Amino acid sequence: MTLEFLTPSGAVAHSPMERQARAAGARFEVRDGWNVAVEYPHPERQALRETAGWADLSHLPKFEDGVDMTCAYAALLIAGPLSRELIARFSAVDLRASAPGDVMPVSIARTPGAVLVQDTDRYLLRFGAALGEYMWEVVGDAGGRLGAVPVGVDSLDA
Amino acid sequence: VPALEYLDARQARVAGITCLLLRIGFVGELGYELHFPAALGEPLWDALIAAGEPHGLKPFGLEAQRLLRAQKQHIIVGQDTDSESTPYGAAMPWIVKLDKPQDFVGRWALEHAAGEPPAAALVGFEMADGHVPAEGSVVLPDGQVTSAYRSPQLGRVIGLAWVPAAHAEDGRTITISDGGRRYTATVATKPFYDPEGKVLRG
Numbered sequence: 001m002t003l004e005f006l007t008p009s010g011a012v013a014h015s016p017m018e019r020q021a022r023a024a025g026a027r028f029e030v031r032d033g034w035n036v037a038v039e040y041p042h043p044e045r046q047a048l049r050e051t052a053g054w055a056d057l058s059h060l061p062k063f064e065d066g067v068d069m070t071c072a073y074a075a076l077l078i079a080g081p082l083s084r085e086l087i088a089r090f091s092a093v094d095l096r097a098s099a100p101g102d103v104m105p106v107s108i109a110r111t112p113g114a115v116l117v118q119d120t121d122r123y124l125l126r127f128g129a130a131l132g133e134y135m136w137e138v139v140g141d142a143g144g145r146l147g148a149v150p151v152g153v154d155s156l157d158a
Numbered sequence: 159v160p161a162l163e164y165l166d167a168r169q170a171r172v173a174g175i176t177c178l179l180l181r182i183g184f185v186g187e188l189g190y191e192l193h194f195p196a197a198l199g200e201p202l203w204d205a206l207i208a209a210g211e212p213h214g215l216k217p218f219g220l221e222a223q224r225l226l227r228a229q230k231q232h233i234i235v236g237q238d239t240d241s242e243s244t245p246y247g248a249a250m251p252w253i254v255k256l257d258k259p260q261d262f263v264g265r266w267a268l269e270h271a272a273g274e275p276p277a278a279a280l281v282g283f284e285m286a287d288g289h290v291p292a293e294g295s296v297v298l299p300d301g302q303v304t305s306a307y308r309s310p311q312l313g314r315v316i317g318l319a320w321v322p323a324a325h326a327e328d329g330r331t332i333t334i335s336d337g338g339r340r341y342t343a344t345v346a347t348k349p350f351y352d353p354e355g356k357v358l359r360g
Contacts, residue, residue: 002169005194010174011205013197034197058197071195129196 007068008033015058016074016132020140024150031153034059039152052080053151054139057124058132074132076139079122079156082146087115087123089142095123109138162190164359173205183358185226186351225307228316229351231282237293238280238304238318244268247276247323249347279326280304282346283334285315295336297321303334309350316350319343 013034015021022028026037037056047053058074078086084095093106093115102117111134113127127135143149162168162181170179178193194202207215224234233239233248245254245268254268278301285291288308295303297319306317321332330345352358 005169005176005178007176008195008198009176010171011198011201013195014200015197071197 003067006071008071013059013071015056016129017056017058017076017136020133020136021056021150026150026152032059037150037152038154040150040155042149044149044151044155047147047149048080048151048155050081051146052078052082052086052143052148053155054078054086054143054148055151055153055156056136057153058129062126072129073126074129074135075127076125076135077118077122077156078125078139079151080148081121082148083121083123086139086143086146086148087125089145090138091115109135111135173202173209175202175205177202183230184232185223186230186232186349187226187357188360224305225309226351228282228305228307228318229309229312230349231318233280233318234305243280244271244276246271247278247320248280249326276323278320279323280318280320281326282348282350283317283319283332283343284346284350285317285334286342286344288315289336289341290315291317291334291336291341295334298333298335298340301325301332303336312350314350316346317343321345 012030015034018035018037021037025041027039028035029038030036036059044053055077056074057077060070060075062069062073062075087093087095090109091106093104095115095117098104098117100117100119104115104117106113106115108125108127111127111131113125116124116126118124140150162179164181164183167178167180170177172179172192175194175198180191180193181189182191183189192202207217227234233250239248245251254272256265256269256272290308291303291306293303293306297303299322301319301321303317303319306315308315319332319334325332325345326347328345328347332343332345334341334343
C-alpha cells in the first residue's frame, strides 16, 4: 500500500488558523489545493517594513524522511524588523547568532517546533497543526503589543 | 464498499479525498475508519454529514464510543492495561504472532510472557445491584476495576477488571470495594454485545 492518502488531494485543504485569519479580515484564494489567506484590508507592507507581520504558510509542503507531513504541521512566517523581538516573547531561542538557511528545533510557546531562518528579519515557525489556533493567539497577543499585524502571502513577495 | 472484509484496509477516495479506509469495529457495529490529511477534515466531515443525512446519520461522542467498546470488551490501552500488562493476561493472545519471520518491537518480552501463565486476567463483569463502581476500585482480594459504565442498551452496569487468573471464568462471583462499601459482581469472559461477532463480520 502506498502512502498516497497522506497527501492532500481532491478537496480544498484548510489551515487550522483559517477562522482566525478570516476574523481578521483575510481574503482567501485557492492555491495549490489550499485555501490561502492572500491579503488583509490593513497596511500589510507598512507593518513588514516598520514593525512585523505574520503570515499563515501552513500550505507549504513539508516532508520528513520522504513522508508528506504537510498536514501534520502548520507554519507561520514572521517577518519585519521586529520579528526577532516578537519571537523572543514566546520562545527562548536565541536567533541573533543564526544565519539564513539554519533550521533549529526549538520550543515555541511551550510546544515542540522548529524555526527555519530565511533571513535576519524573516523566520518560518513550524509547529503541530492541531496547535494552530493556539499559536495564532499567542503570536497575535505578543504581536499586537509591537504593532505587528497578520499579513497575506501576496504581501511577502514585495 | 464491496468486498472490504472485517479488518481489511485499503486506499480509497471518499468524497473525492484519498483516504486510508479500514474496516474495523471498536464499537462493535459494522464500521469503517477513515484516515486522511488533517487539513481536509472539514470538507470530509461536511460531505459525510450531507451524504448521511437522508439515512439518519449522526455524529457520536467519545462517551458513547467508550460504552459501546466496553460492551464488546474491546480494551483501551493505557486505561484497561498498564506497563505490566501483556496480551496474554488481557485475553487477547490471538493478537501476538510469534511465528512471524521478522523481528518486531517487544518480541523478546512476549516470548518470555508466552511461556508463563499470567497471574492476572482482564475480564468483563456485571454488577449485581446497578452500582457503577469508580474506575480504580479494588477487586478483592487482588485486582482492580479499569472501566465501568451503565449501559442503557443492555439495561445493566458492566465493566472490565483485572482479577486473579483463577477467577477468570464465566459466572464467577467477585467482590468490588468502592468508597468503603462492598459490591458483588459476576465475571463474563465473552463480550456483552454480539458475543459471536456476527454483527462485526456480517
